[in-house]
Amino acid sequence: MLKGKRTIWIYLLLPLVIFAQQSGEYTRKSITFLDDIVLASPSSRDMSIKKINYTAQSVKRSVQLERFDYNPLPKGSGLTAGFERRIRQADQLDVEAIADIMNATFVADIIKIIDENAEQRASELVDETAKMSFITTKAKDLGITAENLEQVFNSGYIYLPFINGYSETLEAKENDEKEMKYTTTISINGGILWFKINYDNGQTTVVPLLKKETSSSGLAVKNSADDSNWAAFTAAANNYARNLEVATKEIEDFKLRTQVVEVTGAQIGFNMGRKEGVHVDDRYVLGELVMSSNGQLSFKQDGFARVGKVGDNRSNAGELSYGYGVIVGDWAPGMTLVEYPTLPLDIYGMAGTLPLGISDDDADLRSNFAIAAEIAYNISHGVGTPGWYITAGAALGNATYTDDDRADSLDAGMSYFDISVMKRFQLRRLDGYIKGGAAYFGTSITDPGANDVTWTFSNEAFGGVVGGGLNLTLNLDMAIGLRYSYYFGSSDTWTVKNDDDADETEYDDFEMATDYTGAAIMLQFIYTPKALGFDPLAAAANLAN
Amino acid sequence: MSRLLSSVLALSLLLSCAALAQKSNLPNSQEAIFVESSGPAEVVIVATGLGIHTPKNRWDKPDQSELTERAKLDARRSAVNFVLLGGSDPMLTTADEKSKFSGLQESFFAADNIQKYIAWESDRFEERIKLDDGNKLRIKRVMRLNTRLISEDLVNLGVMQAKADLADALGLPNIMVLPEAPKGKNPIDMLRNDPTLKKGAEVIESYLTARRYDVLVPEQTEGLNELVSASQSLKDVEEDATYMLALSIGADVYITYNITIESRKVGTRTVNKAAVAVRAYETTTARLLGTETGYSSERPSMDAMVIEEGINDAIEKVLARINAYWKEDLSRGVQYKVIVSVSTDYDLDDAEDVLFELTDALEEKSKQTKEILLTDYTLDYLIWVDHEAYGKSSDIYRDLRKTINRALPDGKVRRVTMNRKLIVLKVDME
Numbered sequence: 001m002l003k004g005k006r007t008i009w010i011y012l013l014l015p016l017v018i019f020a021q022q023s024g025e026y027t028r029k030s031i032t033f034l035d036d037i038v039l040a041s042p043s044s045r046d047m048s049i050k051k052i053n054y055t056a057q058s059v060k061r062s063v064q065l066e067r068f069d070y071n072p073l074p075k076g077s078g079l080t081a082g083f084e085r086r087i088r089q090a091d092q093l094d095v096e097a098i099a100d101i102m103n104a105t106f107v108a109d110i111i112k113i114i115d116e117n118a119e120q121r122a123s124e125l126v127d128e129t130a131k132m133s134f135i136t137t138k139a140k141d142l143g144i145t146a147e148n149l150e151q152v153f154n155s156g157y158i159y160l161p162f163i164n165g166y167s168e169t170l171e172a173k174e175n176d177e178k179e180m181k182y183t184t185t186i187s188i189n190g191g192i193l194w195f196k197i198n199y200d201n202g203q204t205t206v207v208p209l210l211k212k213e214t215s216s217s218g219l220a221v222k223n224s225a226d227d228s229n230w231a232a233f234t235a236a237a238n239n240y241a242r243n244l245e246v247a248t249k250e251i252e253d254f255k256l257r258t259q260v261v262e263v264t265g266a267q268i269g270f271n272m273g274r275k276e277g278v279h280v281d282d283r284y285v286l287g288e289l290v291m292s293s294n295g296q297l298s299f300k301q302d303g304f305a306r307v308g309k310v311g312d313n314r315s316n317a318g319e320l321s322y323g324y325g326v327i328v329g330d331w332a333p334g335m336t337l338v339e340y341p342t343l344p345l346d347i348y349g350m351a352g353t354l355p356l357g358i359s360d361d362d363a364d365l366r367s368n369f370a371i372a373a374e375i376a377y378n379i380s381h382g383v384g385t386p387g388w389y390i391t392a393g394a395a396l397g398n399a400t401y402t403d404d405d406r407a408d409s410l411d412a413g414m415s416y417f418d419i420s421v422m423k424r425f426q427l428r429r430l431d432g433y434i435k436g437g438a439a440y441f442g443t444s445i446t447d448p449g450a451n452d453v454t455w456t457f458s459n460e461a462f463g464g465v466v467g468g469g470l471n472l473t474l475n476l477d478m479a480i481g482l483r484y485s486y487y488f489g490s491s492d493t494w495t496v497k498n499d500d501d502a503d504e505t506e507y508d509d510f511e512m513a514t515d516y517t518g519a520a521i522m523l524q525f526i527y528t529p530k531a532l533g534f535d536p537l538a539a540a541a542n543l544a545n
Numbered sequence: 546m547s548r549l550l551s552s553v554l555a556l557s558l559l560l561s562c563a564a565l566a567q568k569s570n571l572p573n574s575q576e577a578i579f580v581e582s583s584g585p586a587e588v589v590i591v592a593t594g595l596g597i598h599t600p601k602n603r604w605d606k607p608d609q610s611e612l613t614e615r616a617k618l619d620a621r622r623s624a625v626n627f628v629l630l631g632g633s634d635p636m637l638t639t640a641d642e643k644s645k646f647s648g649l650q651e652s653f654f655a656a657d658n659i660q661k662y663i664a665w666e667s668d669r670f671e672e673r674i675k676l677d678d679g680n681k682l683r684i685k686r687v688m689r690l691n692t693r694l695i696s697e698d699l700v701n702l703g704v705m706q707a708k709a710d711l712a713d714a715l716g717l718p719n720i721m722v723l724p725e726a727p728k729g730k731n732p733i734d735m736l737r738n739d740p741t742l743k744k745g746a747e748v749i750e751s752y753l754t755a756r757r758y759d760v761l762v763p764e765q766t767e768g769l770n771e772l773v774s775a776s777q778s779l780k781d782v783e784e785d786a787t788y789m790l791a792l793s794i795g796a797d798v799y800i801t802y803n804i805t806i807e808s809r810k811v812g813t814r815t816v817n818k819a820a821v822a823v824r825a826y827e828t829t830t831a832r833l834l835g836t837e838t839g840y841s842s843e844r845p846s847m848d849a850m851v852i853e854e855g856i857n858d859a860i861e862k863v864l865a866r867i868n869a870y871w872k873e874d875l876s877r878g879v880q881y882k883v884i885v886s887v888s889t890d891y892d893l894d895d896a897e898d899v900l901f902e903l904t905d906a907l908e909e910k911s912k913q914t915k916e917i918l919l920t921d922y923t924l925d926y927l928i929w930v931d932h933e934a935y936g937k938s939s940d941i942y943r944d945l946r947k948t949i950n951r952a953l954p955d956g957k958v959r960r961v962t963m964n965r966k967l968i969v970l971k972v973d974m975e
Contacts, residue, residue: 115812119845128667129687134583134857135842139850146809146816146843153812202810259669263610271668290675297674332609334673334684 024336026256026276027125029155030069030117032110033060034080038087038098038162038193047166051233058241059161059192063248066277067256069121071113071156079106095208099195102158103206107197111204114156121155122148156197157253158206161244165189165215168232170225181221182228186236189215192244194251212247216240217534220542235538242343243531249341250530256339260286263333266305266325266428270337273311273321280380281387282307283340283476283528284323286331302329304340304476306426308386324386326473328428340476342528344381346389348374349525354397354414355487355518356443363403363512365443367414370397372522375536376422387424391435392537393417395520401445412445416487416516418465429473431481436466441489441516454499459514463489469524477528482521489516570654573597573619574683577627581854582861585755586693587664590627591671594620596682607680616684622654624688625662628695634865636696637704639872645704653702665689706872718797718871719965721761722749723787725801725824732787732801733763744849745804745821748856756864763790791828792882795964798834798867800825804852811845818843819855823863827870828966829882829927830917835866878912878929881941882967885924885949887956890974893921895953899972900924902952903945910934910944938963945970 037056039045047055064070073079083105090097114121119142126143130136136143171183191213198205218236222228248254256276262269268286272278287301305323313319325331350372358365374393380386399412420437440462447455464487471481492513576593583589596616598607629636629646637643652658666688674683699705724742726732736742753760791799805820819841825834839859841851874880885903887896903924907914911928918925928941935941946958949972961969 111812115814118812118814128669129580129589132583132665132667132687132689133581133589135844135846135850135854137583139846139853141844141846141850144845146811146818146845149811149814149816149845259673261668288673288675290679300675330606330609332613334613334670336673 025258026067026254026272027151027155028067028069028121028276029157029254030071030114030121030152031063032071032073032113032156032158033063034073034083034158034160035060036080036084036160037190038160040162040164040190041166044163044166044190047163051237054234055163055188055237055240056161058237059244062241062245063159063192065245065248065254066275067254069117071110071117073106073109073113079109082106095193095195095211098160098193099206099208102195103204107158107204107206110156110158110197111153111199114153118149118152119144121152125151150199153199154197156199157209158195158197159248160193160195161190162193163188163190168229170229172225179223181223182225183221184219184225184228184232186218186229186232187215188217188236188240189213190240192248194248196253209253210251212244212251214240214243214247214531215533216243218542219534219539222542231542235535235542238538239532239535242535246341246343246530249339255341256284258337260331260333260335260337261320263331266328267308268305268323268325268331268337269320270323271311271313271318271320273313273319275314278307278310278321279344280307280310280384281344281378283326283342284337285340285476286329286335286337288335299336302331302335303327305337306386324426325428326426327475342477342530343532344378345528346376346378347527347529348372348376348391348393349527350374350395350483350522352483352520352522354395354416354520355516356397356399356412356414357515357518358401359490359492359513359515360403360511362405363401365399365401365412365445365514367397367399370395370414370416370520370522372396372416377537387426387431387433389422389424391418391420391422391437392540393420399443410445410447412443415442416440420465424471431471431473431479432468433471434466434468435485437464439463439465439487439489439516441487441491441514443514449498456497456499458495458497459491459493460495461489461491461514461516463487463516467520471524471526477530479526481524481526483524485520485522487516487518487520490514491516570622570651570656572622572626572654574623575626575631577623577631579627579632580687582857583689585752586691587689588628588692588861589687589689590624591685591687592620592624592627594618594623594684594686596684598680600680607682612682613684616682617686618656618659620684620686621659621663621666621688624690625654625659625695628690628692629699634862634869636692636699636865638865638869642699642705645702646699649702649704653698662690662695663688664691717758718867719759719761719795720753720825720867721763721791721794721796721799721828722746722753723763723790723799723801725803725822726787730786732790741804741806741848741852744852745802745856748853749800749802749823749860752856752860752864761794761796763794788826788828788831791826792967793962793964795966796828797871797880797966798825799828800863802856804855806848806851809843814845816843816845817841817848817851819848819851821852821855821859823856823859825863825867829880834870835863837862874929879932879935880966881928881930881938882917883907883924883926883928883941883945884967884969885945885972886961886970887922887953887972888974889922891922891953891956891972896922899949899952899956902948906945906948910941938965938968942968942970 035056037052086101122144123142125148130143135141166188168186173181175181191211193211194209195206196209216236216239218232220228220231258270258272260268260270283304283306285301285304287299289297290300291297304327305325308324309322311319311321354367354370356365356367372395374391376389376391379390380388395416397414399414401410401412418437418439420435422433422435424431424433443459445457449455465485467485469481469483471479473479490513573595574593578591580589580591594616596612598612637646667686671685676683723732724735726735750760787801802823806817808815808817822838824836827834837859839855841854844851887899907926907928911930913929915927949958955975956972957975959971961971
């Protein structure tokens with residue numbers, strides 16, 4: 001924990017010198033991490049050690065990607081302590097100064113670790129041409145050159161997470177059951193600093209590479225303040241770490257890129273796979289270098305594909321991975337494939353109708369309009385085939401209640417929640433999907449009543465939902481579509497209460513049963529984000545209490 | 546009207562030419578770079594291919610796959626073209642060969658034919674760039690070519706003379722390989738005592754034998770002194786032991802080489818880089834036929850590997866120059882170096898008579914001659930004779946002996962050295 005007495009300033013103006021290498025191949029980088037986090041603001045230094053450690057571990061888990069090799073500093077070597085001490089002693093700290101301290105304290109040890117593994121890592125850099133040359137075919141050598149070794153020595157990076165903003169609020173409130181409920185919101189602002197180790201003839205320098213920032217919030221309602229605080233914090237920290245994972249993948253040096261080796265219709269084959277951490281349904285932009293009439297080279301994008309099958313190139317280096325084209329351009333072998341990192345989830349925004357009915361012949365309860373949101377977590381990586389999601393959705397709508405005894409109509413509100421499994425079938429820009437799961441339905445009818453007493457009639461039910469839809473992909477991270485859902489569920493249990501009397505009365509076997517069975521049709525907009533301000537699923541779980 | 550007609554005709558001709566050019570099998574790009582000789586029969590080339598689409602109208606866009614296939618085919622053609630005609634050491638060297646090849650190049654560069662020479666090509670492109678608003682695709686691709694197969698096909702097509710034919714006619718050049726020796730140093734001793742130089746000789750000899758050259762390995766330097774004493778002309782070069790050895794064993798060509806290995810540390814590993822300079826000389830004149838320096842990559846590998854890599858980089862080019870020299874020399878006949886030394890017991894007039902008789906005889910019997918040295922008592926000539934008339938050096942010796950005996954009846958001709966390249970005779974008074 002880098003928590004000095006003096007103010008630590010992380011100057012935000014980092015020299016962002018990134019070579020936008022749009023073609024070529026990804027070469028493995030090696031990463032060193034410190035189990036530390038820089039606390040770069042007074043508010044962040046109020047965090048407990050437990051929270052700081054948790055954040056550091058979350059970031060470590062997220063940033064430890066398969067595309068990297070690791071140069072872990074030996075535990076108990078005192079290197080980290082030495083680094084921390086120097087940081088604390090510094091009068092004023094900017095990223096250049098941190099880089100210098102790194103170089104002075106532990107980079108020589110990183111170089112030693114790299115050196116131990118250099119031959120094995122360099123052998124992975126021997127290209128196909130070199131593997132066909134005399135040195136490997138006849139001389140049976142690994143074919144490693146000094147250039148390969150230097151590339152390995154120059155592929156070392158160090159990352160250091162930082163937090164430059166932290167806040168938490170706690171609200172205690174007694175609920176209807178006279179229980180105390182503690183609501184905590186926690187907000188973390190921070191990011192990750194990346195440094196690059198340069199090696200030249202035995203001399204090392206560390207230079208700041210870039211900074212990625214994110215912010216994240218967590219929310220929890222629990223019976224105890226501590227539980228609530230911790231649940232909100234872990235939700236925020238995990239989301240913060242996940243955002244940083246995508247941000248790390250977005251760094252040009254770390255983006256996976258390779259050549260398309262095979263093209264069959266909309267299917268492409270490429271030589272990356274499990275070794276680099278390619279996952280089913282990952283997105284990759286395809287494109288090519290184009291030379292203008294004045295000789296300028298530029299990278300021209302031509303559609304994108306998602307990964308359908310991941311080749312196991314750890315056991316068989318030649319095994320290809322395959323992708324299915326979504327926006328399919330005029331593709332040919334040799335074109336470049338560049339990773340387009342996103343969070344492994346889609347967010348749906350919807351508008352349309354929901355089914356609602358009532359069993360009483362003398363009354364009518366009719367849905368008018370509903371809006372909905374859904375988050376679909378991609379689970380294809382675990383399933384092994386593309387297009388599988390776990391979805392969690394919520395819909396809110398309004399309805400109108402009428403009956404023969406009333407001249408006027410009553411307003412009603414609807415809230416539907418469902419958790420489903422969804423399978424999407426992509427055919428170029430179009431994708432059809434089917435889904436099925438469990439649903440919760442809630443309806444409440446508000447009656448202004450007489451004598452200024454408002455009555456609320458509430459009905460809840462559990463049931464199911466099946467459905468399907470059709471989407472049109474607009475670009476890399478957006479799609480629109482139409483969905484049809486068929487809900488089934490009903491309940492004749494109503495809770496009635498008025499605002500004059502806190503007591504609720506529950507009526508079972510009410511003559512008027514609410515029928516949620518029926519079709520819903522909605523227009524939907526789908527967005528695949530690179531970062532989220534909070535994790536909806538964690539928030540829902542934390543609020544479910 | 547006639548102007549209109551001629552314009553139409555000219556346009557038709559242009560269109561026909563364009564159509565023909567479009568269908569031509571000749572490579573569009575003709576760009577390639579030699580990477581290495583991966584063995585005696587294979588070379589690795591990075592070739593550039595151009596896929597070209599000629600739009601019929603503004604809406605006519607190229608099909609990417611088709612464009613790519615065209616570029617790949619063009620890269621193959623460019624690679625083969627480079628081996629045949631490009632670079633500093635092409636396979637076709639004489640005007641006759643080039644002329645014969647131009648008559649059948651269209652069929653030679655046909656897609657089906659060209660494919661068989663490609664032993665391997667990379668899945669990936671070294672470069673891939675779209676040009677000309679997407680109507681051209683330029684790719685660079687690494688490929689390994691079977692040069693032996695190309696050579697055999699060219700022989701079968703009558704473009705080149707088979708090495709076997711050359712061998713039947715005269716034999717491939719006999720080549721001696723020795724390390725470059727500083728003045729006063731014995732190259733054979735250097736070879737025996739320095740494992741690096743020994744490895745170098747082995748690699749070059751392996752290359753030569755794989756190409757069916759006769760490799761001569763000198764075992765000792767005894768006898769050179771006698772050779773030197775026989776000729777005033779050789780005294781000037783007596784310190785060049787390699788040259789003397791080559792002459793003494795009758796090598797047509799000799800190759801010298803030197804090896805430098807540089808090392809440095811990358812991390813804790815020592816990386817080595819070899820630079821190997823290979824020189825080929827015509828034995829009879831010590832004329833430099835070709836020199837090339839080959840470099841290995843810097844590698845954490847044993848010396849032998851970087852030496853072989855460096856030699857591979859150089860030897861192919863030097864051999865190409867030896868072949869070119871040999872082909873040209875063969876067209877002039879079989880070359881011999883003739884040295885005749887007349888005993889100073891004879892007076893100047895007698896010696897002059899016999900030397901004049903000899904020069905006349907050499908001029909008469911040879912297709913071509915070159916006088917290297919003619920002193921009062923010594924003659925040093927290069928002659929090129931018809932190999933059918935003089936299949937062996939003893940045939941020439943026999944003729945020369947007759948001529949000398951006729952000119953100097955009291956002279957006794959003694960053969961100092963005679964091999965397939967050198968005839969050294971001494972005329973003593975009986």
